[in-house]
Amino acid sequence: MSNTADFRLDGLTPADEFSAEAEGDIELWDDLFSALAEHHTVDGKQSFFVIHDGSATWGIPGAPQVIALHITRDLTACAFRIEQADHPTVPFAQLWLADRGCPPDAIQLPQDQHIEPADALTIRIENQIRHSGTRYETKDHYTHDSVPYETWVMVRDSDPSAADLPVRIFLEETDLDTFTYTLREGAFRDGTSANQWLFDRDTPLPEPPEHMISADRRTRAALARSTTGRLATASSAPTPPPGPAPSPGAQSHRGGGRS
Structure with missing residues (x-):
């Protein structure tokens, strides 16, 4: 296009x-x-x-x-x-x-055709915003178009899952060396603590609890699928035909000792 x-x-x-x-x-x-x-x-x-x-x-x-x-x-x-x-x-x-x-x-x-998302989490958060309806009320934002290239958006989240941490920061960071960008979501109790984080940047962006719960569920689901697959493979494996009985000499060699 x-x-x-x-x-x-x-x-x-x-x-x-x-x-x-x-x-x-x-x-x-x-x-x-x-x-x-x-x-x-x-x-x-x-x-x-x-x-x-x-x-x-x-x-x-x-x-x-x-x-x-x-x-x-x-x-x-x-x-x-x-x-x-x-x-x-x-x-x-x-x-x-x-x-x-x-x-x-x-x-x-x-x-x-454009700069690409760097990972699956970026894609998931973008999709979350795109389909959020009236969930987010934008409170502030800033675009920094020189190094470090980033844009942040502060919103108030009306979703019940965010009741304890209703102020969210969406932080988009661009890497022009790889021509990719990441998008992350941070959760705060109020605008004051969100602004303080933006000013200090001395800790990682605090991840929303619902993200960690979702990640744990995906991990458990992946493990369950993996375990089910292994069990299915094991149960479908053919039973080997019985072989000849080992000779007494072979049994003594597996015993490992010399008389």
Whole structure:
């Protein structure tokens, strides 16, 4: 997929002032807007985009660099509307688009075309955010676009499993040497302790208890599968035919002693 987004606005006019301004921004910053993912409905009435905003690096320090953009078209009136929002990371942009009707799995980044997740945990946490609905309320975020490349997002988690540690930090760290990134989740009692961790960084990001429980369950399930497989292999092994009885001389040699 080309990095140039196909907004499909030819022959259409903006339906309101905001859409007109958004179209102007698209045209003005076209060379700095890179489409990371896009999805178009079959009827042509809606399009969803995740865009990297390269112009943000010259703006306010820490500003988000991902844009979620939703286009709706009235094909009868030949008009369009644009709704958009800035986000610190791709999964939160995908979540915003999902709330506006985009299937969450339809707006994922294509493989082998962008920087890749470094491990399975990164993929799992991204999927968790993408499908979280109204679970997270974003409180703060910061994007550091020089070494060390990282973005953190502080949210309040309304899920019952997070009642004791409702403030969460999602920390995304990028390694340009390997062209990969990791995403981790930290759990805190309140915003003060979360901010203190961000300031000090003198301990590892505290992992949510539910992650450790989930990891333990996966480990036990894997062990159970492994044990079941070994038992099945052992039970299906053919019984060897009886061999000749060992001679008395052979028995004495296995005894190991000399008379």
